[in-house]
Structure formats: C-alpha cells, structure tokens
Amino acid sequence: MIEAVLFDFNGVLVDDEGQHYEAMQRVLAEEDIALSREQYYAQILGLDDRTGFVEAYRRAQRTLTTELLKILVARKSQVYFQLVAKSLRLVPGATEFVHEAAKRFRLGIVSGALRREIDHVLSQTGFAERFEVVVAAEDVSRCKPDPASYVAARDAFTKRQPISADRCVVIEDSLPGLQAARAAGMPCVMLTTSHPAPSLDGRGAALVWDSFAGHTPSELAAL
Numbered sequence: 001m002i003e004a005v006l007f008d009f010n011g012v013l014v015d016d017e018g019q020h021y022e023a024m025q026r027v028l029a030e031e032d033i034a035l036s037r038e039q040y041y042a043q044i045l046g047l048d049d050r051t052g053f054v055e056a057y058r059r060a061q062r063t064l065t066t067e068l069l070k071i072l073v074a075r076k077s078q079v080y081f082q083l084v085a086k087s088l089r090l091v092p093g094a095t096e097f098v099h100e101a102a103k104r105f106r107l108g109i110v111s112g113a114l115r116r117e118i119d120h121v122l123s124q125t126g127f128a129e130r131f132e133v134v135v136a137a138e139d140v141s142r143c144k145p146d147p148a149s150y151v152a153a154r155d156a157f158t159k160r161q162p163i164s165a166d167r168c169v170v171i172e173d174s175l176p177g178l179q180a181a182r183a184a185g186m187p188c189v190m191l192t193t194s195h196p197a198p199s200l201d202g203r204g205a206a207l208v209w210d211s212f213a214g215h216t217p218s219e220l221a222a223l
Contacts, residue, residue: 002220003167005101006133006153006186009111011173011193013098014121015089016080017045023079024052027072033060045194046174048112048143049073077114090125091193093212098127101217106163108133110153110170112143133157145179150186169206169220178203187223 011017021040028035033056035044043059044052053072057064101107107130111118115136122128133156140148150170157163170181173194181188187206197208206223209215 004106019083046176048137097212102130110135145176147184150184
C-alpha cells in the first residue's frame with residue numbers, strides 16, 4: 001500500500017512552466033542563443049537550470065564556463081521572480097488534492113527548481129506545512145532523469161520513519177521526471193499539463209490524469 005506521495009513542483013503543483021520557459025528564453029537571447037517553446041518542452045523541461053543551460057549551449061555549439069553558468073542560473077531566477085510576481089497560478093485542483101492527501105499520506109516535493117523559488121511559491125499557497133520533505137535542485141548533484149532526487153526524498157523520509165520505494169508514489173509532468181521515478185522504483189502518475197496524453201503512451205506511467213480535478217488521493221492507495 002502507498003504511504004507517501006512525492007510531488008514534482010513546476011507543472012504539477014504550480015502552473016509556471018510557461019514562466020520558466022520565458023525566463024530561460026530571455027536569458028539565452030541575451031547570449032544570442034535562440035530557444036523556441038517547442039525546443040524547451042522537448043529538450044529542457046524537467047531538467048534543472050544548470051543542466052538546461054548546459055544543454056542549450058551544447059545544442060548551440062557554444063562554450064559554457066562554470067562561472068558563466070552560475071551567472072545564467074542566477075539571472076534566470078531573477079527573471080522568473082519578476083514573471084511570477086505578475087502572474088502565479090496553481091495547477092487546477094492542486095490545493096484541494098494536497099489538503100486531502102495530507103490526511104492519509106506523508107507528502108514531499110521533489111523538484112529541479114531552486115529552493116528559493118519553491119519557498120517563495122509555497123509561502124503564498126497556504127499548504128507549505130503539509131510537506132514533510134522538500135528536495136530542491138541544490139540538494140542533489142544529478143538532476144532528473146537520474147533518480148538521485150527521488151532517492152534523496154525516500155532517504156529523508158526514512159530518517160523519520162522507514163519507508164520503501166514501492167510505497168512512495170510520484171506525481172510528475174515531465175518525461176525526465178517519469179524516468180527518474182521509475183528508476184527509483186516508484187510508481188508514477190503523470191499529469192498532462194506539459195505533454196499530451198498520447199505522447200505518454202508506453203512510457204510506463206501508472207496513471208495519466210489531465211489534472212487533479214475529478215481525482216482523489218484514494219486513487220493512489222493501491223498503486
């Protein structure tokens with residue numbers, strides 16, 4: 001039986017993948033590197049910012065130094081904060097789902113976002129206290145699709161009370177996230193907030209939901 005639910009953050013709890021794309025696109029444009037929305041969703045969505053910029057520079061056949069990478073990541077975060085200050089929405093049904101899930105399961109967040117970005121958004125949602133564990137980009141050396149972040153979340157849970165990987169269910173929106181969850185030995189529910197349902201066929205998701213609307217945490221119990 002499932003005992004814990006691990007939520008990805010961007011595109012799962014907060015509807016801000018568009019702002020992340022725009023922030024990265026603006027920063028890369030300043031470096032004379034183009035990034036289309038299609039390229040972002042196909043190649044960068046689900047990666048942390050460090051890996052995303054490395055991928056963009058690799059694709060552009062440009063050299064990226066460690067120092068410049070730090071600057072780009074910091075600049076993108078600044079632009080992201082500017083964008084979400086104007087418009088910040090949660091994924092439909094996320095608030096109600098989290099509150100209901102907290103009555104039955106242990107909850108965590110596993111994200112490639114920077115911790116300051118997660119903390120900023122959670123401070124405005126009213127359910128920050130529901131999450132026992134938060135794993136952010138800075139907490140692991142390898143981002144999704146590597147399972148390191150989900151393994152780290154299970155280890156953090158286990159420090160308080162032991163739990164096996166197969167008793168943790170993941171909710172994701174990105175293909176790297178799905179790969180990471182499966183590699184960590186955790187069943188994964190996919191939301192279609194970032195990829196249409198047909199593109200998820202055969203990928204190994206336990207369930208595919210359009211949104212949280214119309215679904216309850218009880219559906220996760222027997223996965």
